[in-house]
Amino acid sequence: MIKLSTLVVAISLALTSQAQAEQTITASDKAIKLAKDTILIDTHIDVPYRIHENWVDVTKATTDGDFDYPRAVKGGLNAPFMSIYIPAHLEFEDKGKSYQLANQMIDSMEAIAQRAPDKFAIASSSTDIEEQFKQGKLSIAMGMENGSPIEGDMKNLQHFYDRGIRYITLAHSQSNHISDSSYDIRRKWKGLSPFGKELVTEMNNIGMLIDVSHISDDAFYQVMDLSKTPVIASHSSLRKYTPGFERNMNDDMLLALKENGGVIQINFGSSFVTAKAGSWGKQLKSTKESVKKDGTKLSKDFDAAYRVKNPYPFASLEQVLDHIDHVVELIGIDYVGIGSDYDGVGDSLPIGLKDVSSYPNLVQGLMDRDYSDKDIKKILSGNLLRVLKQAQEYAKKH
Structure with missing residues (x-):
């Protein structure tokens, strides 16, 4: 048994070593300016569930978590997609509680915007994001992680669209009534359920992005066959660096994503990276x-x-950049972005990317790897905005 005093000292030394390592990562003034002068979209931040479990006012500085307004401003983040996360528990999937929880968390995001209207605004379109950026406000866009709240009723799809949800991660860590999960060895549907296949079409028609993160490989390819608009992987990384981890995407999937016109938003969690x-x-x-x-x-x-x-074994900033590099080398600069999973992966975040104040470090890393300002802007928001606009345009015609 390790003595408590010894344990405390060891942990303190470990944290000090980590802090010293992070201090060596210094973003230049140019990187900081580029992050702040560009619309910066992160498609997956788990603030809603974080404050549902333990409420804290993120419009002000907080002592925990990965996100709050001051740190977002410091990092240049101005358009996070807040994740309306529904746990993959039977009590939510089978007992009709998903719909209620989703609405409660959307309420909490609206409350933030109402409590600090000088800082935040709800964004439900690419135009909102662009206009709010000009106004100096932080856009709160929303995505739903786990389609369980649809509860088998297409009317609920319209309901959540009207409430501001702009993407749905079809399943989470267990298969649901829509899709099989990459984490669930029981492949109930061998991909998408019959309802799930109908839902993909209706999501296209309504202008809701389909998120292929978390779903099984079979479900992914069925979505590729069905979707008439580009899809997103809101917070996924690459199987090339994590062999056997189905939650990440392999090269064949990336090639299919390019053909679809979609975008993979790289997850920062260390277990996704290394x-x-x-x-x-x-x-x-x-x-x-x-x-x-x-x-x-x-x-x-x-x-x-x-x-x-x-x-x-924390991942490094360099390893996160390797994921971005591989996407660019395989399918091009137009198909990659940021989906950090801040507030969703605990204390597993990479050295140099510990919270939302860290994006300039990523920008600096991209600059050091000779990415042009134009290409960096595509990664920060341009690619995701393109996909969002294409989904909006398709919906107008259908």
């Missing part, structure tokens, strides 16, 4: 299970003690 982080998590889980099998009760500081002996 295989070492994913393996670490599996080993921790296995160790816990072994301890339980021996009849030993897990101590409250078990995870912290484990980290002391087995430091978490």
